[in-house]
Amino acid sequence: MKKYGWPIGMLVLVLFLTGCSERQELEKQAFVAVIGLDKGEKEHQIEVTFQISNPQVNTTQSAEAQNEEPSNIVTITAVDLLSAKELVQTSLSREITFSHLRTIIVGEKLAKEDLFRHVIGSAIIDPEMRREAIMIVSKEPAQDFIHANKPTMETRPHKYYEFMEDNWKNTGFVPISNLNVFFQRTEGELFLAGYATAQKDPEYEKNDDTYLAGEVPQSGGDPVEMIGSAVMQKGRMVGTLNGEETRLSLLLRRKNLLKTMITTFPDPLNEDYRISVVVGQGPKTKVKVNTDRSPPEVDVVVPIVLKINSNIALEDYTVSKQRQEALKKMVKTKMEQASGELIEKIQEEYKGEPFVWYATARKNFRTTGDFERYDWGEQFKKADVHVSFEVTIESFGEQLRPPTLNKREKDE
Template sequence: MRRIGWKVGMLFAVLFLAGCGERLELEQQAFVVAIGLDKGEKRNLIDVTFQISNPQVNTSQAAEAQTEPPSDIVTITAPDLLSAKELAQSSLSRKITFSHLKTIIIGEELARDDLFKHVIGSAIIDPEMRREAMMIISKEPAQDFIHQNKPTMETRPHKYYAFMEGNWEHTGYVPLSDLNTFYQRTDGELFLAAYATAQTEPEVQEDDDAYLAGEVPQLSGDPVQMMGSAILQKGRMIGTLDGEETRFSLLLRRKNLIELMTASFPDPTKEEYRLTVVFSRTENTKIRIDTDRSPAKIDVNVPLKMHINSNLSLQDFTRNKDQQKELVEPVEERLEKRAEKLVEKMQEHGGEPFVWYAAARKNFWTMKQFEEYNWEKHFTEADVDINFEIEIYSFGEQIRPPNLKKGETEQE
């Protein structure tokens, strides 16, 4: 019995201690928090930029690292991402790991090239690559974007991208895009990726959301702007959407991830002023698709609740239902026209980012029947009817605006 017990004990020891052979201490690892991908100068080569976090910054050892940068940036030219990862070890003493990687930035030049889908498709072979990693398309080369992105409020780069992604859920200016969704929509559907740039060309517009990254009229602060989205079809970038179009592309989906959306509209009672409102949604968008007729008929109904946030005209909408109706109808018409214009733009591209194909697929018994139907082709010819149903649920904290005497102005 003693011999058997000794052998069993040795067996368990081998099983539990065998996994420690490849153990690495934290100080032996180089944690990549962001990767940049650019088209190389030579054919079928790419420039891979690794942004490696400095673990001593903002820790108990920060006093020892006062003169050290928050991250180290290394660029390697190689055929693919995994080759670049190995080549980078020629200058880095610590072992590179993607275990903390959550951001991948692709330069627009590479994103518009057919080489991109091969590069990003082969990258998933690495088991450390997370499918939930955020995907961003930069107007300039990704290498330049990473070097210029030095936020003053965040010394740790991974926190900056995490906070920015959290902001997108509240504004809707930028889509929530990750690698997993990209891989799912590389067939015929359109995929929207976050669009960003550090090259600013301010352009003042009347609508506060009709901007693309780099156009927001910003006078100071961090140079990087993330606004709008890049359109990818079959793994290649084919165009862009501004912040307003990106919002509509999210609203027209059955399930929207936007919590609140702030926008401004001309005041129907006094056109020289604008009303700022906040939209929220408690119900999913209703999508009905008739694939039995030709062209296909698509009916979309978007329910929204509207909170009046700013009333510069000081018009009292609380007591007059006719004025409330005059307020809601122009907003609904404006939203419907903008949404229909976006759908027409997508029909020209030959695909849709609204995930309407999921609703159309329910009309077929088998996946083969749906594939033979060729949804992308029928969508480009479809008859689309979009309706917004807006309900006012709040007029702001101020229930009734102050009454101005005849001849008295606000400045007085």
């Protein structure tokens, strides 16, 4: 044992020490929080914008960095993202790392080109590229968007996009879109990416959530708007959906991340006013797809729960079941009508659907090859789709001693 003790001890020591060989000091690294991708002036070239966080801002060392910017923005022209990552080191003293990367902004011009699919596909080879990074398409070049986005209440870029992503789960105005889902739906399915812009052209005649980024009638606040979605098919942008259409696209999925959303409907008792409601999910959306017939048939049942948020007309819906039924019928009719218009638009303009119904249809086939030969995208264009909303009213807002329903009906 003494003969082999010394070699064994040295071997164990070497194994422990090798873990430190690639250790990097934090102060020597430059953490990229946002990447912007744009089409270059020359063919097959792109412009990559790196927004690099300043680690000293909003920390205990902030006193030492009072005159420093919260981030450094650098743009490099290269043939791909990884080449740009190397070239940017020619002007930066710290080593670039994507370990904290959360957001990728893609200029609309590049998003509409086949080149984008090749660029983002080759970039995922880098082990630091996180598939959880959210993807946003900007109406203007991504470089201009990143420079214009200077939020008033959040100086740290990575925190800004993190908080915005949390808001999307509560509003549904923007889909939760990340690289992982993008790569899952690059064959024939439609992928929805967030849509944003700093170029504002307000539309004052629109109602509620039927806005697209840049159209919200807003004055003051942050310089950018994020509402709606960019429709991508086979890795290329082919159109847009406004805020209302994006919300419906999420509700019509069997599983979605939308918690609640606030919207308005015409008051059925006084159509001069609108009534504001909080729409929450009930049980999961039920989706049935019949592929044994031609054209295929899709039946969708969406259960939703309503809470009255504000009632401008001051109509009391607690006094009569007839009034409550009128409200439920109005919401059901409007939701089904809007869903029908969205589905008709999808069928006419695109080859595919963003509702993930293909996952249900795929279960009807024995093999993946059989499903691919069926060509769900082409079959969906002529499918018979039936959407029904099951509406339940949970509450009618805050009331001071609301009268009981039976008592009021008896008095009437």
